[in-house]
Amino acid sequence: xxxxxxxxxxxxxxxxxxxxxxxxxxxxxxxxxxxxxxxxxxxxxxxxxxxxxxxxxxxxxxxxxxxxxxxxxxxxxxxxxxxxxxxxxxxxxxxxxxxxxxxxxxxxxxxxxxxxxxxxxxxxxxxxxxxxxxxxxxxxxxxxxxxxxxxxxxxxxxxxxxxxxxxxxxxxxxxxxxxxxxxxxxxxxxxxxxxxxxxxxxxxxxxxxxxxxxxxxxxxxxxxxxxxxxxxxxxxxxxxxxxxxxxxxxxxxxxxxxxxxxxxxxxxxxxxxxxxxxxxxxxxxxxxxxxxxxxxxxxxxxxxxxxxxxxxxxxxx
Amino acid sequence: xxxxxxxxxxxxxxxxxxxxxxxxxxxxxxxxxxxxxxxxxxxxxxxxxxxxxxxxxxxxxxxxxxxxxxxxxxxxxxxxxxxxxxxxxxxxxxxxxxxxxxxxxxxxxxxxxxxxxxxxxxxxxxxxxxxxxxxxxxxxxxxxxxxxxxxxxxxxxxxxxxxxxxxxxxxxxxxxxxxxxxxxxxxxxxxxxxxxxxxxxxxxxxxxxxxxxxxxxxxxxxxxxxxxxxxxxxxxxxxxxxxxxxxxxxxxxxxxxxxxxxxxxxxxxxxxxxxxxxxxxxxxxxxxxxxxxxxxxxxxxxxxxxxxxxxxxxxxxxxxxxxxxxxxxxxxxxxxxxxxxxxxxxxxxxxxxxxxxxxxxxxxxxxxxxxxxxxxxxxxxxxxxxxxxxxxxxxxxxxxx
Numbered sequence: 001x002x003x004x005x006x007x008x009x010x011x012x013x014x015x016x017x018x019x020x021x022x023x024x025x026x027x028x029x030x031x032x033x034x035x036x037x038x039x040x041x042x043x044x045x046x047x048x049x050x051x052x053x054x055x056x057x058x059x060x061x062x063x064x065x066x067x068x069x070x071x072x073x074x075x076x077x078x079x080x081x082x083x084x085x086x087x088x089x090x091x092x093x094x095x096x097x098x099x100x101x102x103x104x105x106x107x108x109x110x111x112x113x114x115x116x117x118x119x120x121x122x123x124x125x126x127x128x129x130x131x132x133x134x135x136x137x138x139x140x141x142x143x144x145x146x147x148x149x150x151x152x153x154x155x156x157x158x159x160x161x162x163x164x165x166x167x168x169x170x171x172x173x174x175x176x177x178x179x180x181x182x183x184x185x186x187x188x189x190x191x192x193x194x195x196x197x198x199x200x201x202x203x204x205x206x207x208x209x210x211x212x213x214x215x216x217x218x219x220x221x222x223x224x225x226x227x228x229x230x231x232x233x234x235x236x237x238x239x240x241x242x243x244x245x246x247x248x249x250x251x252x253x254x255x256x257x258x259x260x261x262x263x264x265x266x267x268x269x270x271x272x273x274x275x276x277x278x279x280x281x282x283x284x285x286x287x288x289x290x291x292x293x294x295x296x297x298x299x300x301x302x303x304x305x306x307x308x309x310x311x312x313x314x315x316x317x
Numbered sequence: 318x319x320x321x322x323x324x325x326x327x328x329x330x331x332x333x334x335x336x337x338x339x340x341x342x343x344x345x346x347x348x349x350x351x352x353x354x355x356x357x358x359x360x361x362x363x364x365x366x367x368x369x370x371x372x373x374x375x376x377x378x379x380x381x382x383x384x385x386x387x388x389x390x391x392x393x394x395x396x397x398x399x400x401x402x403x404x405x406x407x408x409x410x411x412x413x414x415x416x417x418x419x420x421x422x423x424x425x426x427x428x429x430x431x432x433x434x435x436x437x438x439x440x441x442x443x444x445x446x447x448x449x450x451x452x453x454x455x456x457x458x459x460x461x462x463x464x465x466x467x468x469x470x471x472x473x474x475x476x477x478x479x480x481x482x483x484x485x486x487x488x489x490x491x492x493x494x495x496x497x498x499x500x501x502x503x504x505x506x507x508x509x510x511x512x513x514x515x516x517x518x519x520x521x522x523x524x525x526x527x528x529x530x531x532x533x534x535x536x537x538x539x540x541x542x543x544x545x546x547x548x549x550x551x552x553x554x555x556x557x558x559x560x561x562x563x564x565x566x567x568x569x570x571x572x573x574x575x576x577x578x579x580x581x582x583x584x585x586x587x588x589x590x591x592x593x594x595x596x597x598x599x600x601x602x603x604x605x606x607x608x609x610x611x612x613x614x615x616x617x618x619x620x621x622x623x624x625x626x627x628x629x630x631x632x633x634x635x636x637x638x639x640x641x642x643x644x645x646x647x648x649x650x651x652x653x654x655x656x657x658x659x660x661x662x663x664x665x666x667x668x669x670x671x672x673x674x675x676x677x678x679x680x681x682x683x684x685x686x687x688x689x690x691x692x693x694x695x696x697x698x699x700x701x702x703x704x705x706x707x708x709x710x711x712x713x714x715x716x717x718x
Contacts, residue, residue: 023586023615024582024583024584024585024586024587024616026583026584027583027584027631027632027633028633028634028635028636029624029633030635030636031622031624031635138625138627138628139624139625139626139627139633140624
């Protein structure tokens with residue numbers, strides 16, 4: 001039996017070894033399955049790390065389902081050196097990618113071959129910013145969906161206008177013209193109220209996409225500037241909702257009545273207003289009450305205010 | 318795994334050698350007190366008809382003609398246990414041995430001329446007169462030298478996928494002892510050659526045929542009639558309980574069928590398993606019981622884990638979770654028990670499983686070759702769902718009783 005025991009051991013060992021040699025490893029690849037396929041992140045600043053079951057994957061691309069477009073941004077290598085600027089997000093090694101469209105900013109950092117860290121700056125959009133990150137290899141790809149919720153609304157703090165950048169000019173504009181035929185032999189008088197139905201027109205414009213979304217949809221009153229003695233000062237009596245494009249501001253004009261003498265004959269009468277125009281740079285400061293983060297939005301403020309009036313009489317022959 | 322395929326016969330022959338070591342071999346002197354009653358050398362020819370199971374056999378081959386005929390020549394050594402031994406008293410008339418055959422087909426260019434080395438065992442059902450017996454015989458072994466399918470050099474042969482194939486034969490045999498040391502052998506048999514799903518294609522070759530041969534016996538009690546006198550008062554066996562524990566391994570090929578395509582996965586997948594098989598021995602010939610069958614199949618359910626396609630066009634898979642590769646089933650088992658060899662058959666169903674591939678019934682046919690009184694070599698084959706080739710089960714077992 002001792003001899004047989006030895007034989008048994010040899011055969012058992014052979015079979016066990018043979019069984020292990022039988023594995024068909026060439027057919028299998030490692031599954032890089034991410035730890036999650038969907039992730040919600042806070043738009044006020046958040047971070048999360050996605051772990052992968054294996055390192056055999058690359059970042060193949062990203063797509064924002066919010067903007068329906070692939071994402072562009074700056075791409076850095078593992079040492080922090082910029083590889084490319086404003087390129088489509090794609091990376092085949094350790095890397096970091098920065099996205100910032102002015103409304104939403106976040107970074108994706110593959111700091112280890114099986115880790116991808118997402119850092120959210122903020123999302124001042126009023127809706128979720130949804131990003132699909134495509135990771136994969138030559139055989140397969142998987143999608144990790146990230147939803148970045150809207151940030152808390154920023155609160156208005158103050159507005160500053162630049163005196164240095166101010167430009168001022170006058171604009172003369174015909175406001176009304178008409179013909180009158182005085183068939184009498186006497187001079188008659190017509191009355192013209194030049195400031196009637198007039199108002200001040202102002203506008204805020206900015207190339208910053210966050211300029212008019214940072215404060216949310218509710219309008220915020222801001223102090224307006226005016227020209228006084230040739231200098232830019234804040235108008236203590238004049239606030240206006242801060243919003244893009246033109247706005248009309250009620251203004252207290254003197255109740256002027258202009259008597260216009262019209263001699264016998266046919267005349268073309270034209271009313272002309274003299275507008276005081278200026279524009280300057282503005283900077284609006286706002287703060288996120290939850291994060292304490294302050295943002296400054298820059299843009300151009302312009303104003304147009306009637307300050308004088310003229311008329312012309314031209315005899316029609 | 319090639320180790321097992323190439324050496325399984327060596328292992329089996331070693332098993333017989335272990336049993337036979339104390340005995341003399343081919344002794345010309347009388348040895349009625351020895352372990353063997355009779356030893357025989359025989360020669361047989363077996364003409365066969367190739368069953369036309371595939372179009373290749375029906376004429377879709379390079380020759381352009383049906384392949385119908387086969388002929389094999391066999392040289393065989395066998396022995397019977399002496400009536401002085403317990404096995405001899407339990408199984409009088411049973412004989413077993415080792416054979417070698419040379420096979421020839423009518424289209425050798427595409428099939429080859431394989432040589433088989435095999436074990437065999439037979440026993441009489443009935444004694445027909447003084448010098449004649451009628452019984453059964455099985456052969457099991459490996460055949461070498463097949464010409465396998467090759468897309469470029471042997472494209473029509475879609476039946477043989479391996480250079481080495483298992484050889485299985487079952488027959489009914491008449492033995493006529495026409496002189497003191499000479500026996501005439503005749504019978505009919507069916508033969509199957511295949512590779513046990515270790516490679517594709519695996520349709521195999523099937524024959525029906527006859528056999529005619531002659532055997533020379535050595536020993537005091539001659540030929541196939543030896544043991545006849547003991548059979549009238551042969552020893553019986555009380556019913557008993559035994560439990561076989563089998564550990565086995567193998568490799569298998571994997572084909573995947575989709576509704577619109579099929580794919581043969583490259584390479585061979587590993588198989589490992591264990592059977593715990595308590596059985597009740599009703600008598601010396603028959604045991605039955607149940608078995609708990611655990612099996613790990615590396616290829617199971619990979620269809621559900623397709624990863625993609627490599628540049629070479631090969632499909633790649635994610636390794637399925639162990640839960641989907643491992644299954645535990647329960648099977649009913651019946652076993653024909655003879656000296657040195659047992660033939661075990663089972664039908665079972667997986668009860669702990671996950672995935673389509675392991676959600677099935679399975680069928681097992683296994684040969685157990687005794688190495689010691691309790692240890693045995695297990696050479697089995699498993700089908701699933703009664704028709705799908707599954708895997709070989711090459712391993713070792715131990716019998717508790």
